[in-house]
Amino acid sequence: MKRALPMLAATAVFIAPTLAQARQVTFETTLKAYGGNEAYVALYLLDGAGKYKGTLWMAGDKTKYYRHLSDWTRASGGRLAEVDGITGASVGSGKTLKITVDIADALINAGYKIHVDTSVEDGMDNPSEVVAPLDASASRKPIAGDGYVKSFKVTF
């Protein structure tokens, strides 16, 4: 089963004043068939200097486990307001998390990086197991993570 999560709300950071100045960007995270509990997955954006810009999506709704997404926690300060309205179900072994976000043109090709943290109970914590540029040239090129992410693909 493919997971297609509707991406309605995004934090104001990503949305340009008018839609004409924004682009729909799709993020597809496919997990390996690691065969354990469902994974918590956080997608978030850091700028070129490594400064936190905002969270794109949080897959996993039990906040007590967020501490295991350690890079996300450190970057965002672990504030729950950061994932308010952009939280969904955790992602099962071998499943795909697909989200679409309207992202302001100003953020694209501007040195921003997408980070993916994953964590599985009784398994591994993988901070920043994927780091991909928010760059149109990287569109549709899958990247593998070294933890649970089999492939991560951004489509502009």
Next chain:
Amino acid sequence: MLRRLHSVAGLALALLLVAIAATGVGLSLQPAVDRLAAPAIAPGVSVAALAKAVAARHQRVDAIRVSGGGAVTVSFNDGAGKQVEIVDPRTGAGLGAYRPSETFRWLADMHRSLLMGDSGRIAVALSALGLLALSLTGAVMLARSLGGAGALLRPVRGGAARRWHGELGRLALAGLLLSALTGTFLSATTFGLLPGAENPAPAVAAKGGPAAPVGRLAGLAAVDVADLERLTFPARNDPTDVFTLRQSRGEAVVDPSTGRILAFTPTSTMDRIGRLANALHTGRFSWAFALFLGLSTAAAPVLGATGFLMWRRRRATPRVIAPAPTADADTVILVGSEGGSTWGFAQTLSRALSEAGQRVSLAAMDDIDNAHLRAQKLVILAATYGDGDAPASAKKFLEKLGGLERRIPVAVLGFGDRTFPSFCGYAERVVAALDAQGWPRLIAPKRIDRQSAQEFAQWGRDLGAALGCALTLEHVAEPPKTNAFALVGRETYGEAVGAPVAILRFASPGNAPRFEAGDLVGIVPPGSAMPRFYSLVSSRRDGVLEICVRLQPGGLCSTWLHSLKAGEQIEAFIRDNPSFRPVEGRAPLILIGAGAGIAPLAGFVRANDSERPMHLYWGGRSAASDFLYEHELAERLAQRRLTSLRTAFSRHPADAAYVQDRVADDAHRLRVLIRAEAQILVCGGRDMARAVAETIEAVVRPLGLDLATLKSNGRYLEDVY
């Protein structure tokens, strides 16, 4: 109210709790399995040393983690993707890939969410709350039924379901309470119902100096592996990244270049409580504790099943049997019943009174009002709950009594269990209240022991005499299922002294229910519906059903049994008599009886395979005529199944004595036995039992004991007829 809550919660949650308990039992094995799978942590190895050994074997190490159960795992990447391995905590040597058990994962998922996500988690959370309520109400009810909080350790009496429910519930109480309490807490954390758990960690970066060998970092060398929860290594490509070292007391950030601790965030109080709850719920810190929790939890399904049986039995009992409208009745029967059996007696009485031409009305004691007092007389049948408390249908009776307008003649019949310290305690309180408020007595109050149909019939004759009519009360509690037993042997004693006693042996058919020495056999003589009960000498495995029957002058049943010929059959059923049985263990037994009361005592001796110390005191009339089991007892002494035998014969020409005289003679020896936790079992007629009780009371007084204490501890049991 409390019982209602207990029943409703129990029934509603039964299936859920069985599922949660069953998976909980499975999970309780995990710490033991984990303990076997990974070597134990021994103190004396520093985190720095372990990290050095691990780092030497891998290109890149991400983290070292110590699981709650003490297994040390390392996640690393040697170029082929991230992997996790188990390591030896002493040497850092790799012990192979770490694979969490699929079975335990499934069990945990089932246990936490019934495999149904959040709706399942809510159901589990409610079950945890329900279990908490069940444990608490159950403990209070058990304490009440045994006679107060101080009596919680007394033996539980009653039918099989009730005993199992009480005994198991008591054993499992601590584990179930702990599981329910911590489970509720964990559920609340899962749903974010508790205040935020963690202190925020400060964002700190290293100076960016060249990385020092991990084995030399002071911040890591200072911590023992035994105190480690997690060590996260810095990212290779980021010189400002740091080691984070998590211990139960907090999280330290260590500079990979200088080894200095850059920041320390102590664990918040809420987080500590959460960790404690988790540890206590899973028992992961000790496999033995986890197994204790598992065993307690395993009791839950049995408690559910026995509780259900008790509930169904209660519901099956009649509540309303009202033959005549209250207004024109001339006799009102008021019933104070706990389990429902007293209603059965009331129905028998009502039927007999109706046959004698009376107009009878029946009501619960709680329902008493002025309309009832238009009748000419009141008959109160009152059971007792626990240690003298009001039974379920009489909770408000004493309160209501004072407010009534009239006083009419009243007869009180108490139902109870003589083995309880406060026999018919509630009926006695009712009598005292009636006397104090000036209610005239119709007949003297009487107490019925353990639903004795014989005593009830006797009381009926007294009541009939007072009413001027013959009242025959043939009470049959429940028509029991009987088996046919054929007479195979008989020995008759005591004819010469005018007290014939027959030892009767019947062949026990293969389909006979289980029975043991000390249980009762109910025998229904032809022409009567009322069973007579006799103590059993034998157990089913002996293949015979053996009883001692004293010929009662004019007794329907005993006359018939004495006249039975070999091969003739009787219809009989077995009734458990758990309240008259030796306690488990090796403590000495003091068996005291007279006449046919030797039956269960001889049975206990016969079954004494383990050669437990047993001392028998027995009284008869004449050694030459009614020395029951004389030869068998001599044989048992030789086999050491019987330790000592003391007899008394009331018609002995030179040394006439009763059994209580032998008990008094042996006071010193008995005190030694009682000090060694001996249990005393007394069987025989009421007069003998009273005399023995008085003698024993005097015997134990120098030990600072009294009969009531011995009785309430289950160390003085009586089977009296």
